[in-house]
Amino acid sequence: MKYDVERDFLFQNSQERNMNFEEAFNRIIKFMNLDRSGNFRLMIGTDSQVHDRYTRFITGIVILNEGKGAWACIRKVVIPRKMKMLHERISKETSLTEEIVSMFTEERKNTMIDIVLPNLYRGASFTMEGHLDIGAGNRNKTRVFVEEMVKRIESMGIEPKIKPNSFVASCYANRFTK
Template identity: 50%
Template sequence: MDNHFRFHNLSRKNMSFEEIYAHIEWFISQDPKAQYILMIGTDSQIQRNGTRFITGIVIRRVGHGVWACLKKHETTKRMEHLHEKISMETFLTEEVAQLFTPEKRQRLFTLILPYIDEGSSFTLEGHLDVGKGKRNKTKIYVEEMMSRLKGYGMKARVKPDSFVASSYANRYTK
């Protein structure tokens, strides 16, 4: 697989998307009666010689832990214009979301399907590093970016509910 799609976390480096997907599938299979939220989000930081983007993937078993990984993307361009930077963050989130093809999503959903009546669920969320607050400079881009993620069948989240982008990925952009 292309080196562009290499992921890591604190315990493993250089994972392919197929390894990530297999781990998510395993994670869900350990307790298919639970509620799951698969979250993808990207944040960025302008560096001296360009812009660093970090995309996080987090699978959350509600009330019972998470497993997460991330991928780094760096450009030599300093993306100073806010719309350009937010657009690129959204694009990188969409790019990873596309790896979860309808067939892959269906396989994950099939794991929890027998337990739907017992409260099991599976949701896919896209986390955007934008907010609707009056003082937030990104508020004018919220609807545009949310509609892009919804086009991929994702539930779009913004600050303060978009912690994969605004907290997890943010931590690694520095």
């Protein structure tokens, strides 16, 4: 499947709508440049909600400067059918997260790292995480998918997070799936 990046990858937040990925990335860079010695976590995660005639997926991108604020946006994808099978939905959530992660090319990651690099001695840091809306608890239906989805995120070279530590998927993105 071929994507039209300008049409298929539009992001929004409470201040801006219809940002393409380059515009969203530039907002992340602008945010990081506000405090070049910050402790930054770039977190990407997706959640979904099945509705009567469709399933809505929301992928959140959050750049957090620990203790000093965040900038965030979402991407919405609607599949025009009820996706009732849990494995299919969790796999699609992970795929949508992987799509966005892959847009952070080595060049873009290096741009972000270069912001904090001169300030490492001051405690600056940068990490990248993939947040999965799954949990390993005995009562969690998604526990059987944890190993598979975690390996997928790890294979992309970023740190996977599951519940209760995957708040971009389970809290931020979840707010917009309703």
